[in-house]
Amino acid sequence: MRVVSLIPALAVLFFSASAWGAANGFSPRFCTPNPSVGWVSAGVRLLPPPSGPGPVVADPGRRTTSNNDVRASGAQALFAMGDLSAPILQPWRASRCASAMSGFWLENLPSAAQASCWPVGTPGFLLYAVQPVYFVQSPKVVVMIWQADHQVRHVYYERAPSPNPKPSWFGESVGHYEGDMLVVDTIASDTRTFIDQFETPHTEKLHTIERFT
Numbered sequence: 001m002r003v004v005s006l007i008p009a010l011a012v013l014f015f016s017a018s019a020w021g022a023a024n025g026f027s028p029r030f031c032t033p034n035p036s037v038g039w040v041s042a043g044v045r046l047l048p049p050p051s052g053p054g055p056v057v058a059d060p061g062r063r064t065t066s067n068n069d070v071r072a073s074g075a076q077a078l079f080a081m082g083d084l085s086a087p088i089l090q091p092w093r094a095s096r097c098a099s100a101m102s103g104f105w106l107e108n109l110p111s112a113a114q115a116s117c118w119p120v121g122t123p124g125f126l127l128y129a130v131q132p133v134y135f136v137q138s139p140k141v142v143v144m145i146w147q148a149d150h151q152v153r154h155v156y157y158e159r160a161p162s163p164n165p166k167p168s169w170f171g172e173s174v175g176h177y178e179g180d181m182l183v184v185d186t187i188a189s190d191t192r193t194f195i196d197q198f199e200t201p202h203t204e205k206l207h208t209i210e211r212f213t
Contacts, residue, residue, distance in 0.1 A: 037134075038132025038133060038134045038147060039132055039133055039134075039135070040131070040132045040133070041126060041127055041128070043127075044127045044128060044196075044197045045057070045058075045127070045196070045197070046123075046127070046195075046196055053086075053087040053088040054086075054088065055086075055088065055195070055196060055200075056082040056083060056086040056088065056089065056195070056196060056198050056200045057082070057083050057086065058080040058081065058082070058083065058198075059080070059081045059082060059083045059084070060083065062078070062080065062081050063078055064078050064079065064080045065077055065078040080197075080198070081198065082196075082198030082199070082200060089200070093200075093201055113192075113193075113194065113199060117149055117150070118169075118192065118193075119150075119151050119169035119170065119193065120151065120193065120194070121169055121170060121171070121189055121190065121192075121193020121194060122153070122170050122171055122173070122186050122189055122193070122208050122210075123195065123196075123208055123210065124193065124194050124195060124196055124197065125144070125146065125151065125153060125170065126210075127196060127197055128146070128148070128197070131146060131147040131148035132147050133145065133146050133147070134147065139157070140156065140157055141154055141155065141156050141157065142154070142155040142157075142175065142182070143155075153170040153173065154170075154173065155173040155174070155175040155182075155184050156173065156174050156175065157174075157175055157176065158174075158175075158176055159174045160174070161174055161185065161187055162188075165187060165188035166188065167188045167189065167190045167191070167204060168188060168189075168190055169189075169190050169192075169193060170186070170189070170193075171186040171187055171188045171189035171190070171206075171208070172186065172187055172188045173185065173186040180213065181211055181212065181213040182211070182212040182213075183209065183210070183211055183212075184208075184209070184210040184211075184212070185207075185208075185209055186207070186208040186209075186210070187206075187207055187208075188204075189202065189204075189206045189208070191203065191204055
């Protein structure tokens with residue numbers, strides 16, 4: 001597992017592999033000990049960039065209690081909420097976040113969308129650390145499969161983006177290799193998805209670039 005950059009400002013975890021090609025005449029650029037290996041993130045937060053406005057972080061004024069604390073002492077679980085003063089949030093988006101978070105404060109829910117089994121979207125798909133993601137490679141597509149439920153994401157090789165793609169849960173992802181690095185370009189992400197575990201929203205203009213190495 002390695003840390004790779006996501007857009008100029010953010011970072012996300014994951015490097016993946018599949019031994020699919022051995023029997024199919026295709027040599028994947030990624031490598032792994034065996035086909036059953038899955039990859040999990042080391043945490044559920046986006047990392048800050050070297051400069052400029054960073055991602056939304058946890059509200060410093062809210063006390064949190066981890067699951068380990070709950071198991072050890074029986075304490076009430078208190079989940080982290082996003083900091084509404086984050087400079088990366090536009091005012092109208094901060095207002096929407098505040099409205100959503102008011103319900104979380106009352107119910108103490110970690111994620112209403114996730115609890116309802118809605119697809120997380122991109123890049124939030126890579127931040128849920130509880131279950132592994134498996135990467136399956138073929139000559140034309142990389143398939144990312146989240147073990148936890150029905151979430152499946154496709155990245156198509158060496159193909160130009162569609163001129164007017166219809167928004168979807170994981171958007172339209174096209175990829176190409178730069179050496180052994182897989183670069184994934186995603187547009188047309190459904191606005192019902194979120195950037196992170198704080199359910200930070202985005203517009204239909206979200207454009208995500210990931211580099212897996």
